[in-house]
Amino acid sequence: MSEKEYPPLEKVSIVISKGSLDGIYPGLIMANGARMEGIDATVFFTFFGLEAILKKRMKKIKVATVGNPAMHMPSLLGMLPGMSAFATSMMKKEMDRLDIPPVDEFIEMLSDAGAELYACKATVEMFHLAKDDFVPQVDAIINVATFYEKSAGAQIIFT
Amino acid sequence: MSEKEYPPLEKVSIVISKGSLDGIYPGLIMANGARMEGIDATVFFTFFGLEAILKKRMKKIKVATVGNPAMHMPSLLGMLPGMSAFATSMMKKEMDRLDIPPVDEFIEMLSDAGAELYACKATVEMFHLAKDDFVPQVDAIINVATFYEKSAGAQIIFT
Amino acid sequence: MSEKEYPPLEKVSIVISKGSLDGIYPGLIMANGARMEGIDATVFFTFFGLEAILKKRMKKIKVATVGNPAMHMPSLLGMLPGMSAFATSMMKKEMDRLDIPPVDEFIEMLSDAGAELYACKATVEMFHLAKDDFVPQVDAIINVATFYEKSAGAQIIFT
Numbered sequence: 001m002s003e004k005e006y007p008p009l010e011k012v013s014i015v016i017s018k019g020s021l022d023g024i025y026p027g028l029i030m031a032n033g034a035r036m037e038g039i040d041a042t043v044f045f046t047f048f049g050l051e052a053i054l055k056k057r058m059k060k061i062k063v064a065t066v067g068n069p070a071m072h073m074p075s076l077l078g079m080l081p082g083m084s085a086f087a088t089s090m091m092k093k094e095m096d097r098l099d100i101p102p103v104d105e106f107i108e109m110l111s112d113a114g115a116e117l118y119a120c121k122a123t124v125e126m127f128h129l130a131k132d133d134f135v136p137q138v139d140a141i142i143n144v145a146t147f148y149e150k151s152a153g154a155q156i157i158f159t
Numbered sequence: 160m161s162e163k164e165y166p167p168l169e170k171v172s173i174v175i176s177k178g179s180l181d182g183i184y185p186g187l188i189m190a191n192g193a194r195m196e197g198i199d200a201t202v203f204f205t206f207f208g209l210e211a212i213l214k215k216r217m218k219k220i221k222v223a224t225v226g227n228p229a230m231h232m233p234s235l236l237g238m239l240p241g242m243s244a245f246a247t248s249m250m251k252k253e254m255d256r257l258d259i260p261p262v263d264e265f266i267e268m269l270s271d272a273g274a275e276l277y278a279c280k281a282t283v284e285m286f287h288l289a290k291d292d293f294v295p296q297v298d299a300i301i302n303v304a305t306f307y308e309k310s311a312g313a314q315i316i317f318t
Numbered sequence: 319m320s321e322k323e324y325p326p327l328e329k330v331s332i333v334i335s336k337g338s339l340d341g342i343y344p345g346l347i348m349a350n351g352a353r354m355e356g357i358d359a360t361v362f363f364t365f366f367g368l369e370a371i372l373k374k375r376m377k378k379i380k381v382a383t384v385g386n387p388a389m390h391m392p393s394l395l396g397m398l399p400g401m402s403a404f405a406t407s408m409m410k411k412e413m414d415r416l417d418i419p420p421v422d423e424f425i426e427m428l429s430d431a432g433a434e435l436y437a438c439k440a441t442v443e444m445f446h447l448a449k450d451d452f453v454p455q456v457d458a459i460i461n462v463a464t465f466y467e468k469s470a471g472a473q474i475i476f477t
Contacts, residue, residue: 002358004328004358006470006471006472007471008466009466010161010163012466012474017318022365022366025365026333026335029440029462033463034462034466037463040163041160094445095444100440116160125257126253126254127253144188144191145195148192148198151314152165152167152168153165155469155473155474156171157476158185158316158317159476170320170324174475199322205344206343206344273319274319281347281416285409302351303348303351304354306351307327307352307357310327311327312322313324315330315475317475317477
């Protein structure tokens with residue numbers, strides 16, 4: 001590859017669109033890693049990703065076991081009601097060991113670290129939600145146009 | 160975060176790779192939001208995302224209920240043949256209320272708004288499809304090299 | 319759309335985060351397409367995407383049939399233990415016809431073409447893995463901070 005030097009990344013705009021633990025964590029971890037490096041980070045929660053910032057849901061998020069062949073479980077086993085809970089508990093234990101906080105604490109940590117958190121207006125309306133359903137760390141409910149404005153100069157990362 | 164001002168985003172290159180309603184809509188909505196703001200938008204349909212532009216499939220796209228813990232259904236319930244249809248009908252009703260058009264009309268609207276729509280050559284060949292299987296709004300079937308050429312100056316957003 | 323000319327894309331930084339065949343191939347194909355065009359390519363494997371570079375797993379990766387409505391199978395049928403294997407064998411046959419190599423050979427080809435391959439440190443620790451569990455083409459196990467450093471000047475594409 002080329003040896004060309006580029007100026008360092010200054011800003012990321014991360015979209016979290018999935019509602020499972022394995023769908024939410026990559027975006028949170030990338031946002032946090034950015035802030036640790038002094039990179040500006042905006043996180044935009046949309047579709048099922050809204051789960052991560054909903055007061056009533058954020059503590060109940062599970063790993064997606066069915067439909068994920070990487071879990072190495074025969075499909076019929078993955079369907080048993082307890083399996084997702086089991087995989088979730090395993091993953092949470094491992095994350096705890098690595099000092100990766102649960103979703104609610106992670107959101108607080110990100111906000112404290114200066115990341116800006118936004119909920120997608122269209123999804124909020126589709127699911128009949130209101131500002132009060134979200135944790136106070138959510139800066140605003142914004143539409144796609146505002147998302148693009150806030151993403152000026154950023155790498156957009158859709159997770 | 161820094162208060163640095165950046166020039167506005169000029170162009171997005173959106174890849175749609177999933178074949179469920181919840182996999183297709185985020186990309187369509189982001190492409191449309193871009194055009195509304197005067198941002199250039201190219202949409203590249205690949206893998207199961209081709210569903211969105213296939214004449215025979217685009218009106219039959221469903222929500223992925225199984226393997227999506229955010230649907231809040233016990234896994235065995237999500238498996239019942241009718242559940243995906245039920246979730247799909249609910250989501251379509253809500254989108255209709257928000258004036259979000261069905262996939263086929265959305266594709267027409269995007270094309271009318273000046274978005275460029277492309278199908279991925281490798282996937283087209285893998286699924287034994289031809290140009291005629293796609294809606295006329297599809298500008299061309301292109302390979303990855305051409306995708307990168309058309310993405311010059313754009314934020315690439317893989318959904 | 320505007321007729322503005324932009325300088326060509328110089329570098330991509332591709333994140334592979336899913337562990338199914340249909341989750342892994344788009345990233346591999348985009349990385350390879352980049353190298354073919356003289357575009358620098360870095361591939362970062364994280365979460366279940368690690369499957370693609372694990373010696374013991376890379377030859378056993380399957381298509382996700384359950385939870386993928388684009389497969390056109392009734393959900394209960396998709397659950398039968400043999401269905402994912404069947405879809406996987408179909409997809410592999412088609413890819414072979416198109417000269418798309420299996421995952422292990424694809425990784426070798428990418429490395430030979432000059433792509434840089436990295437494993438995500440947090441996931442490696444979460445799954446109790448070590449450098450020796452990975453194919454020798456993996457350049458290093460790196461954290462998010464190093465990922466951002468290596469992504470300077472690149473389009474980040476999260477698949």
